Amino acid sequence: MKISGVLLAAGCSTRMGAVNKLFLEYNKHTIFEEVLTQLSNSILESILVVTGFEADKVASVLNQLSTDKIISIYNDKYQTGRASSICCAVDSLAGNSQALLFMVADKPKIKSSLIDKAVITFREKQPEILYVQTKSGRGHPIIFSQKLFPELLELEGDLIGNNLIEKYKSDTIIIKDTATQYDIDTYEDYTELINREK
Template structure:
């Protein structure tokens, strides 16, 4: 992807309230969820990955040893996802102030692949869409790419308001790539148990 310049921002600062423990550190296929997400991101963008830390920051940071990523600590992580998007974008712009866009993702979608990220980027590179989002369960969400024209709006996000609000604000300039596996994420221990069972049964 050499036309438009982008960074990847991984949101990994959450409290994991419903889970009761650090979601980012859960193990799946011999990797923690944050290791898996970071490895996928680096395979797509080897030099421009920012991971936003907050709750459990020290433990999560240790999981990233050996990976070519930058980290940003969100002091306001208790306020919610909007503050993490702001923190991640500010960090990405400090590292590269001429970005054409950012790809925002999370670490609790266990079936995410580098192929899907490449598909999003390919569509973004070849279109004039302001947003290229993932579609699952009939909805649009992350991973999603936001054009630099939307950076001011992303920087204004507050509380637990995430990037979906920006998608809805610009739905006429949004396109999507199907990612039905994206409907599976990990919010509770029951989610985690089910996903581990699915992985055990997979060939």
């Protein structure tokens, strides 16, 4: 079963103010590079990065990588919300993947080992959906099987599949992540993360 990774990196970073949160410094490089490192160190064989906001800047980081795992695609409708990026990814990968693993580019604390655990569990148990549960609620990564691709294409705006998860509840596997998955939306989030690391 081929599971492709999708990294949603098209968002506008609006809540952060003037800076693009992906390029804030983290672990001797940037948040975005940290997420990419964890993804490329994972078991996933191919990862599609969906770009949009400041796509040039994102592409220049991707061009530096020496791995055959990562390709990128530009979502010209990125301003309409996250669903347009999901559609882009499904369109591009539906032909050669039996499932898609979604990750977001603003959670640098997610380790490759968690991604591995998700992929391996999904391959072995073969549910329709697998997601990670953290103390504070549903986290990432989240995996959708091929069967759900048509429904993913129907998503709109920033809705991210809550309905789907409800609908396929009985065919969903939940794995737990005991670590906190900091979601860097505001500068306060970032400061808190950095202070915790100190």
